[in-house]
Amino acid sequence: MNIKEKVSIHFTKLTKTDRKITSQLLIKPEILINQPIQAAAVTLDVSPAAIMRVVKKLEYRGLAEFKLALEEINGEEEIAETSAKKQIISEVIDSYRQTLNVVEEMLDEAQLQRIVQWLSSYPRVRILGLGSSGLAAEQFVYSLLYQDEYVESITSRTKIYYLARAVTPDTFLMIYTVSGNIEFYKDILEQAREKGAKVVLVTMNHDEVLRKLADEVVLLPSNITNFSNKNGLIQLDNRYSFYIFSEILATYFESVE
Structure with missing residues (x-):
């Protein structure tokens, strides 16, 4: 199960700050992949503890496993620069399509x-x-x-x-x-x-x-x-x-x- 599916499953647990962290990391996973958690926290304007709370809520065993999950999505089309160009209609449909797959699972x-x-x-x-x-x-x-x-x-x-x-x-x-x-x-x-x-x-x-x-x-x-x-x-x-x-x-x- 990838990180986006985990976010979908555990969405009701996430606070406003949790969603801010998750949202930014889904768009730019390199924020946490390429720098220590302290520096990533500064970039995200949150505390390192807040990032770790997200790691726990998404049921990862630790920061290392969370970073590996971010690396898996680092090359996908819907993130980084491409996401800014993606049409809303396509993004909404993709979201429901992904949800349908998770429901099946x-x-x-x-x-x-x-x-x-x-x-x-x-x-x-x-x-x-x-x-x-x-x-x-x-x-x-x-x-x-x-x-x-x-x-x-x-x-x-x-x-x-x-x-x-x-x-x-x-x-x-x-x-x-x-x-x-x-x-x-x-x-x-x-x-x-x-x-x-x-x-x-x-x-x-x-x-x-x-x-x-x-x-x-x-x-x-x-x-x-x-x-x-x-x-x-x-x-x-x-x-x-x-x-x-x-x-x-x-x-x-x-x-x-």
Whole structure:
């Protein structure tokens, strides 16, 4: 997995400073490749500790391995001088194409089959999401409608609040959440655990804490790009990853029917 794919996967962990560092290094990796970390930090206008935090968040074993990853992209067309000339339309499409490849790599067939089994066997299926994640929940419902299968999407805070008081052992919940900030879902997750209901979280947050809150956690990459006229990574519509996952899951669902 190259450094750009790792940035996509761990994007939700990155602070504004992290994104500034990563963005500049993707454009000019020689900043860190050809000079000590102290000098690179001066060039990037950050501290050496900030660079090391990025190394850790991207799950490299150390600075040496991080530099090797930067060297691998040093000759690619989308960086250095060429990136400034690249058209926005091409860069956006390339970003989604790369995200699609990472989604394929991250999805686990055995996990998908388990989720589909729950979808097909539980009588009370609810797909949850708020904001843009709610649109992804509704899109999955729409995908299943093509197969004459109806499940309900819950995309308002009020309905989720009341659903938390109506969870039963025969309930299956799938929650779409980009950030993995499940504070709002705390009540419904606790009720699901207490009642023995099944819960799947679909998220872009790789925090290990989430694994303790659901029966399955589906991890997806963020959609990001690096426009040359911006000082930092730009996050594109994350629903793209959700939509691709939903279409794949719906296809699996059809195969078991």
